[in-house]
Amino acid sequence: MVKPDSNVTIIDVAREAGVSNSTVSRVVNNSELVKPETREKVLNAMMRLGYVVNQQARSLRGGRSQVVGVLVPDVGNSYIGEIIRGIDAELAANQYDLLLYTTHRRKTKESTHVATITRGLADGLLLLLPTNVQAYMESLQAQQFPHVLIDYQAVDNKWTSTIQSTNWQGAYDATQYLIELGHRRIGYVVGLREMQCSLDRLAGYRAALADYAIPFDPALVYYGDFYLPEGYDATTTLLQASPPPTAIFAANDLSALGVMEAIRSHGLSIPNDISVIGFDDIPDAAQFHPSLTTVRQPLEDMGRLAVRTLLKRLANPDLHGERVELPTELIVRNSCKSVNHK
Amino acid sequence: MVKPDSNVTIIDVAREAGVSNSTVSRVVNNSELVKPETREKVLNAMMRLGYVVNQQARSLRGGRSQVVGVLVPDVGNSYIGEIIRGIDAELAANQYDLLLYTTHRRKTKESTHVATITRGLADGLLLLLPTNVQAYMESLQAQQFPHVLIDYQAVDNKWTSTIQSTNWQGAYDATQYLIELGHRRIGYVVGLREMQCSLDRLAGYRAALADYAIPFDPALVYYGDFYLPEGYDATTTLLQASPPPTAIFAANDLSALGVMEAIRSHGLSIPNDISVIGFDDIPDAAQFHPSLTTVRQPLEDMGRLAVRTLLKRLANPDLHGERVELPTELIVRNSCKSVNHK
DNA sequence: GTAAATTTTGGCAACGTTACCAAAAAGAGT
DNA sequence: ACTCTTTTTGGTAACGTTGCCAAAATTTAC
Structure with missing residues (x-):
């Protein structure tokens, strides 16, 4: 190959090959009938x-x-990182590129980004943990721009697809697990209350308590923001409840790490004094000390599935939206202990 | 505002306003002289x-x-996540978008991606930890496509800019710190040997040993790949040296975590039996147990600086490339202990 | 060998924008 | 009022590609 100089157009190729540019175009999009x-x-x-x-x-x-826009609240967070990883893998496998936008949970950013993306920049849009959906959903639906929401409450529209995991069931399972270990006072660190998944998980937690006839105590619930420091603060507060919790369920692994830090700084040990359970199963969870028992969300799969759903829509624009829930799974490690062995 | 329907062009606006499309264009690029x-x-x-x-x-x-292409080996890794975070922030501040490509350390992917990106998709290119530079560098330079390399050995070309941190010095500082704590047998887990930064850090380690007249023992050096499991394996091997190391210096925090796991699984304690020091200071490092003493690379700043350097080139194409080294800093936490206190 | 059917190719317009140049409008100077 | 500047605007040709339609080349049928 000669110098791959920048401005080689289809016309240059046509001239070089002695054919018309139409023919070159046909070869490039190698579908048409062209004489071998x-x-x-x-x-x-x-x-x-x-x-x-x-x-x-x-x-x-x-x-x-051949570009898909992806809107995420943040990067460098392993929960999001895992989902992006799945998105990226599936996109690459289908020769699509990934235009990444971060919103930093700023609502105005979400809508401006959506406007630019839908204006030719990308063929489809993936929205991860969006917080301001109403602002642009209407426009998205009006122009029938293919989009998939990840980890967002179902939108009641036949053109919108959503991917989620079984938040309620996961929280139920985690709570049940703690209860069966003998815990009765179980603290709960909620995530962002604006997010449906937080509420679903809270509901799962309450349902499990109810099923075992354990009264729900608001003093054992703290509303956080899914980030580490709030987990720490939450624990400091929860430990003041009387009687204090013997187990704490954090709405995600990151805040579970904050919970663990706080417990330690109170001179208590995990899991001997207090059991801790998380949600997500980010890759680091297994590396915490002690390793974290948690509810696994199939993050990478969620990303992959979102892409597959989007590409299906791209291939067939008449397809209606679908709502998929992927199952969570309780991963038992070393951060929980039966309360009787104390 | 009426319905923001998809296909509103500059011509529609012109008609609506009763002016020509040229005028609308001028308003959009609000620089020209247009009557208020x-x-x-x-x-x-x-x-x-x-x-x-x-x-x-x-x-x-x-x-x-207004798009910058970013080539990274992977996402969901906090080292890379931090750098992307910096890139993203700085790009957003300058109204640029971020087209993200992951190579998964596959060399062929790197070159095809570079080809597509330079072909109109993006105005500039940021290469993070590239592994196959020679394959496309020539073409990049031939067409003078603005690009910046992050964490890669200096390329001797006046059009290429590179951003790095002081790898040698950082490793020297870490090693010196351990030596001054009384350690004499210091294991070292190298990163990928193809990367210059690995070699620079190894050189810093050796220089510090030499300055303190401590003989270099190849049995204390293990070549890994910067990932966690290799840190684990490395440690298993290093502990068989005789006498075994009293401290281990890992080429990055992620493998340091593997090192810590391995030490624990051998029934040893950190830092009482063995001290561990890392490199990078990823956000999680402070959350390890014990918290990790490490050499801080200003990752986010590196990302920001890379973008600033690129944008400078974009604004002034005649600008020559520059090579910037950002200082590392030793962050002392709780994973190292004086050997005398044992 | 010619007409008809078929395959293969070329020409041209369009996508939405901007840059350039020329035209029109407005202001300044005599 | 009439030039001469200066400001402001409009017209038009690209950028590189693809889709449509028609033209040319080829094959098939009689």
């Missing part, structure tokens, strides 16, 4: 000149941009 | 129709796409 001999000629010319298609022009013309 | 009165009229029309610029068309025309 001609195709060979064009392919050679492309090779010689180092031709690479210009996606901008292609997508301007009305074709696909 | 006219500008107002256009702005109103834009508002009414819900106009959003089509980036594709704009960048096709030859302007800027």
